Amino acid sequence: MKPIEHYWESINPVSLLLLPFSWVFCAAGSMRRRAFGAGLLKASRLPVPVIVVGNITVGGTGKTPLVIKLVEALRDAGYRPGVVSRGYGGKSAAWPRDVFPDSSPEQVGDEPVLIARRTGSPVCVGPNRPIAARRLLDSWNCDIIVCDDGMQHYALERDIEIAVVDGKRRFSNGFCLPAGPLRETPSRLKRVDLIVNNGCEAPGEMRMAIGAVDLVNLADGNNTRPINSMAGMQVHAVAGIGNPTRFFETLRAAGIEPVEHVFPDHHQYSSQNLSYGDHLPLVMTEKDAVKCEPFAHSDHWYLRVGAELDDSFTERVLNLLEEY
Numbered sequence: 001m002k003p004i005e006h007y008w009e010s011i012n013p014v015s016l017l018l019l020p021f022s023w024v025f026c027a028a029g030s031m032r033r034r035a036f037g038a039g040l041l042k043a044s045r046l047p048v049p050v051i052v053v054g055n056i057t058v059g060g061t062g063k064t065p066l067v068i069k070l071v072e073a074l075r076d077a078g079y080r081p082g083v084v085s086r087g088y089g090g091k092s093a094a095w096p097r098d099v100f101p102d103s104s105p106e107q108v109g110d111e112p113v114l115i116a117r118r119t120g121s122p123v124c125v126g127p128n129r130p131i132a133a134r135r136l137l138d139s140w141n142c143d144i145i146v147c148d149d150g151m152q153h154y155a156l157e158r159d160i161e162i163a164v165v166d167g168k169r170r171f172s173n174g175f176c177l178p179a180g181p182l183r184e185t186p187s188r189l190k191r192v193d194l195i196v197n198n199g200c201e202a203p204g205e206m207r208m209a210i211g212a213v214d215l216v217n218l219a220d221g222n223n224t225r226p227i228n229s230m231a232g233m234q235v236h237a238v239a240g241i242g243n244p245t246r247f248f249e250t251l252r253a254a255g256i257e258p259v260e261h262v263f264p265d266h267h268q269y270s271s272q273n274l275s276y277g278d279h280l281p282l283v284m285t286e287k288d289a290v291k292c293e294p295f296a297h298s299d300h301w302y303l304r305v306g307a308e309l310d311d312s313f314t315e316r317v318l319n320l321l322e323e324y
Contacts, residue, residue, distance in 0.1 A: 015173055289302035
């Protein structure tokens with residue numbers, strides 16, 4: 001049986017069959033958003049600015065690299081940013097949880113650990129984002145909060161909304177869950193402050209490119225190599241992310257021949273998942289790597305990437321903050 005995501009790519013009998021459920025999903029989301037807007041549901045206001053980075057589709061759009069880039073830009077501008085995340089997939093028995101570079105991804109989620117490692121800024125996770133955010137304010141003296149993947153979490157009031165759009169897939173068949181990939185209808189983008197397009201030029205949207213930085217050895221983080229140093233080689237390519245196709249395309253663009261191994265997003269790996277019975281090197285995404293270090297081999301590498309945006313992005317964010 002094909003995964004449900006396969007039917008989101010087009011209008012087909014399966015997506016049409018699920019369309020009535022999509023109408024219910026969209027209506028429920030719209031009612032909830034209006035209830036917060038009308039004050040029928042209470043939203044928390046923090047004493048510092050809140051920037052939400054999110055999207056209206058499920059699956060990978062490039063939010064995490066953008067969050068890292070944004071946090072770095074804010075720190076360079078003199079702010080003390082902290083990051084709040086849901087901690088999706090984390091199995092902690094108590095919330096909220098501070099996240100450190102050496103935190104267990106199994107407990108707090110993979111993306112928060114990655115953000116903590118790459119930024120060095122305080123990160124706190126929990127299903128109640130206002131509580132997690134206040135912990136950052138109380139414990140780390142942050143003066144601005146970046147909320148990772150929080151567009152639909154209206155319990156936390158926000159001052160700036162940044163939506164990330166996949167430049168190639170856009171909104172696929174245009175239907176809401178479960179008939180399509182949308183969490184909210186495209187009209188929601190009319191109310192955000194910035195739309196960042198991952199991969200393409202589009203009117204009214206700021207283009208972002210996810211560029212390869214280098215390859216890092218999982219067993220020895222000080223051992224790095226340029227991505228093109230593997231050009232002409234065949235590798236096992238492991239991806240447990242929302243959009244694995246982009247990862248494989250990046251490898252091919254560098255002249256690497258990937259043997260594709262796709263796992264579910266946020267997959268919890270075991271050593272058996274990475275054993276393929278040959279001597280080919282293995283390359284995975286950075287998000288996967290934070291979960292695989294305990295059983296890494298010397299020929300296991302991850303691809304470190306970074307968000308590339310025009311300077312006007314940072315200027316726009318800082319200008320919006322001046323209005324706060």
